[in-house]
Amino acid sequence: MDRRKFMTKGMLTSAGMMLGVGSFANQEAADAVQRSDDHDPFAAKNRAGYDIMKELKKYKKIDAHCHVYLFDGGPESNIAMADRLQIDKMVVSRPIYEETAGRPDEFIAFNNLVVKAMKAYPDRFIGQFTCNPIFQQESLEEIKRCVDLGMCGLKVYTQKKISDPLFYPIIEKMIDLKMIIHMHAQCQLGVGGYRMKYDTGIRPQTSIPEDFIAAAKRYPEAMFQYAHIGGGGDWEYACKSFVGYPNIYVDSSGSNNPEHMVDFAVQQLGVTRVLYGTDNCYYQSVGKLLASNLPVADLKKVFFDNYNAILKKSGRHVN
Ligand SMILES: [Zn+2]
Numbered sequence: 001m002d003r004r005k006f007m008t009k010g011m012l013t014s015a016g017m018m019l020g021v022g023s024f025a026n027q028e029a030a031d032a033v034q035r036s037d038d039h040d041p042f043a044a045k046n047r048a049g050y051d052i053m054k055e056l057k058k059y060k061k062i063d064a065h066c067h068v069y070l071f072d073g074g075p076e077s078n079i080a081m082a083d084r085l086q087i088d089k090m091v092v093s094r095p096i097y098e099e100t101a102g103r104p105d106e107f108i109a110f111n112n113l114v115v116k117a118m119k120a121y122p123d124r125f126i127g128q129f130t131c132n133p134i135f136q137q138e139s140l141e142e143i144k145r146c147v148d149l150g151m152c153g154l155k156v157y158t159q160k161k162i163s164d165p166l167f168y169p170i171i172e173k174m175i176d177l178k179m180i181i182h183m184h185a186q187c188q189l190g191v192g193g194y195r196m197k198y199d200t201g202i203r204p205q206t207s208i209p210e211d212f213i214a215a216a217k218r219y220p221e222a223m224f225q226y227a228h229i230g231g232g233g234d235w236e237y238a239c240k241s242f243v244g245y246p247n248i249y250v251d252s253s254g255s256n257n258p259e260h261m262v263d264f265a266v267q268q269l270g271v272t273r274v275l276y277g278t279d280n281c282y283y284q285s286v287g288k289l290l291a292s293n294l295p296v297a298d299l300k301k302v303f304f305d306n307y308n309a310i311l312k313k314s315g316r317h318v319n
Contacts, residue, residue: 055290056086059303062311062318063285065182065227065253065277066090068117068125069110070097072280075117079124081282089318090278091307092117093128093155095184102132102159108142115149126311127151128182132159133166143173152316155182158203162224163214171215175222178313180249182225183207187233209241216245223247223310228279230254230288235261239268246273249310252302253277257284262292262302276303 063082068075075092082090094110096102107130114127129146131139131154143154154174160166162183174181186206212226224247229235231254242248252262252274265274271294278285289299311317 052290056286058296059086059300061085061087061089061276061303062126062307063087063090063253063278064225064275064307065251065279066092067094067280068092069094069113070280075120075125078117078280079121082124085282085286087278087282088304089124089126091126091128091153091182093130093182095130095155095157096132096159097157102134104132104135104138104142107131107139111142111146111151114151115146118150126153126316128153128155130155130157131170132156133164133170134159136166136169139170140173143170143177147177147179152311152314153179153182155184157184158206160205161211162207163211163218164205167215168218171219171222175219180223180225180310182251183212183227185209185212185226185228185238186231187235187238209238212248213241213245216248220247223249223313225275226250228252228254228277229265230256230258230261230281230284231279232256236264239265242273243268249273249275249306251275251277251279252288253279253281253285255279255281255284257288257291260292262288263294266292266294266298266302271298271301272306272309274302275307 066078068078072078072081078090078092081087092114094113096107096110100106111129114129118125118127127150129143129151131142133139133156154170156162162181171181184207186208188202188206188208209226212224215222216224226238226242226248229238229250230252235258239250242250250265250269250273252265262274276285276289289302292299294302308317
């Protein structure tokens with residue numbers, strides 16, 4: 001992509017929305033857009049009159065990957081962003097992000113924070129529970145408690161790989177519940193802008209694509225969400241790896257906005273396996289979908305229908 005197109009698309013993904021205006025904020029930005037190449041396939045989107053906020057209104061949205069009490073402070077901050085970007089529902093969790101033992105009292109306390117957020121905004125948050133398979137029995141008990149409290153779906157982090165046998169009973173429980181397992185993921189190819197040796201041992205229990213495949217093969221009836229293809233690392237490798245595994249979904253969240261990332265994911269995996277998510281990177285995550293080449297019907301699926309179909313399996317979908 002040449003620099004001019006880069007600038008134009010960059011504005012689409014951030015500036016217009018950052019400034020919270022209906023079209024580009026100043027004449028200079030509008031002129032830059034107007035100068036864009038006539039042969040640019042994004043020409044329609046690049047016109048100065050393109051109204052990002054109006055475009056956003058076309059789509060109902062479920063954010064498949066968001067956190068409360070982690071990056072943004074209290075849940076009011078999540079809601080302020082959701083209101084601004086017209087995000088109807090946010091699937092929120094508070095995983096064990098810190099390098100701690102992740103004891104049961106810790107994950108129970110985090111789940112309680114999510115419940116608190118759900119109570120404050122019952123129409124906006126869908127709560128996911130977390131656990132730590134190292135404390136397997138306590139994790140299974142906690143899942144039951146959380147489901148009874150109205151939570152839906154598991155969010156797990158880097159305590160153990162998703163393919164670890166300690167996870168087996170937990171995955172089996174999630175199969176019974178017909179709920180998705182949302183696992184933090186990292187390809188560890190290309191992290192930080194350079195190509196590092198595969199699986200370098202940063203958080204050594206981080207799940208990489210091969211771990212997802214091992215779990216998905218063992219449990220074809222389970223649903224796995226490979227977190228944030230925009231979170232850094234080689235997203236093309238991850239998407240290509242999952243082609244033959246229809247029970248692995250990817251979410252588009254993360255702060256990285258490579259051009260065509262969402263188009264590529266849809267091309268490889270089919271539209272129903274790509275989920276809109278933010279991971280609290282709100283502007284980028286909406287921008288990268290609007291900047292994609294997906295037709296409106298497919299965007300509707302990615303923004304909303306695909307995740308709602310997952311929720312429907314456990315009867316907890318949005319009407
Ligand atoms: Zn996250």
